[in-house]
Amino acid sequence: MPHGAPEIIAYGVVALFSIGLILHWARRTVTPASVTEPPQSEATEDLTAFDRIQRLFHWATLAVLLMIIITGFALYDPSTFEPVAAALGIPLHSAFPSYVLAHVIFSASFAVLLGVHVVWDVKRLRALRRMMPAAQDFRDGLLRARNFFSMSKKYPRMSKYDAFMKSFHLYLIVSSALLAFTGIYQYFYASWWNVLWFLHSQIEPWWRPTVIHDIFGFILIALVVGHLYFGLLRVNRPLLRAMIYGKISKSEVNRRYRLDELRGT
Amino acid sequence: MQRHVGRVGGPRRIGASLTLVIMVLSLPSQVFAGATVEPHYTHTKAHGSVPTSIGGMTDSYEIRVTNVRNVSMTGVIVYIPTDFELINESASEVGWIARRLPAQPGVLGGVSWNGREILPGMSATFFLSLRNPDVGLFLPAVETFLIVQTYPGGALATREPVEITYPTRLFGIDYATLAFTLVAVVFLLLLLDGIVSLKRRQKMLTAKT
DSSP: OOOSOOHHHHHHHHHHHHHHHHHHHHHHHHSOOOOOSOOSSOOSSOEEOSOHHHHHHHHHHHHHHHHHHHHHHHHHOHHHHHHHHHHHTOOOGGGHHHHHHHHHHHHHHHHHHHHHHHIIIIIISOOHHHHSOOHHHHHHHHHHHHHHTTSOSOOOOBOSSOHHHHHHHHHHHHHHHHHHHHHHHHHHHOOGGGSOGGGHHHHSOTTOHHHHHHHHHHHHHHHHHHHHHHHHSGGGHHHHHHHHHSEEOHHHHHHHBOHHHHSOO | OHHHHHTTSOHHHHHHHHHHHHHHHTSOGGGOOSEEEEETTOOOOTTSOOOEEETTSEEEEEEEEEOOSSSOBOEEEEEOOTTOEEEEEEESSTTOEEEEEOOBTTBOOEEEEESSOBOTTOEEEEEEEEEOOOOBTTBOEEEEEEEEEEETTEEEEEEEEEEEESOOEETTEEHHHHHHHHHHHHHHHHHHHHHHHHHHHHHHHHHHO
């Protein structure tokens, strides 16, 4: 029996998240946020925000994540993916095991990239503390939320990573572990793509790893959409440019960022 | 059951049909060809390839029957799973006489069509308007329709599954379409944002020069 996450939940997560982003865009277009916090110190030169390894990891992770999402989505909802497969001229219903294999290969690549990332950022850059949410992040988040709802005119300077980015990072860790566990379980013990539809329910255990995998996968899709939105938003363009070229100009740093938080990769 | 099938054929046909009914109930649909059941809202759902309809709604089911034998088919019986409520029935060609077969203890209800013949290699299409059973959010139901084709001296039965899922539409829009449209709106707004900022920059440059 088909046994994935109900569409109302899977697509509902993406739809609700998108509505939130549309509201954010509308609000910030009407009244853009302008920083009111005075600078602690001024930058005298352009700053390196991300080194070469970090940038390479970021873009490679994006590419791999997109491939994981595409292959996973084809497996979750083949009828919606059908026009895409037809346009690309690639088989779908007859090639489920190939999609699973591609999904597994990209997931393994993601795991390798994560390994490199952990070794580089934690061991070499000692940047673990930088990614952990701190009291300052919650204070900033609260102030930004009050500003968003017109309850305050104050707006804080930005750190390299704000509360939302740190939360996204934390979610990536938790969801990667959950998705890996449920994915590995499905691959070895509940491989529904290898059996006829009416046997699906017989190989699916009571704790429904497929449903858990689908729901967390769709939350990940929603958060990747959110990450792309905030990454491409005009106010965050300096960070986007830094993710491509490595540096942020001193004028941008002095206008919007906390110099001490931005220093060092 | 005897009363139902008696309208289609004699006691031997009843016996043959019953034997086939019992046989096909224990076998997957892929074993047989000759009949398909397709709900109007058909949608190949997550992790499967079963036609799908939505719980609680009234849907039009298209039953396409093909004569795969060398003799003319004289009638068709569609047995409807107990959870469905029959609203209406019709055929694509005139001349078919439909009779409702009410459910009896131990026997499924359904509809029989007689009065015409389907020649070897030809097909006929019948329609059933059914109210789907209600299902739970995490508990889609796979219901099986039984289609019995009657021939002089025999019958052929086909078992066709239909998955009934929790509603997958909001205001007539598919959830997938709704979600991806909203995502597309997000990126269109960003594009608009980019165009506006580019124009502003061009204006500033023009003003400076």
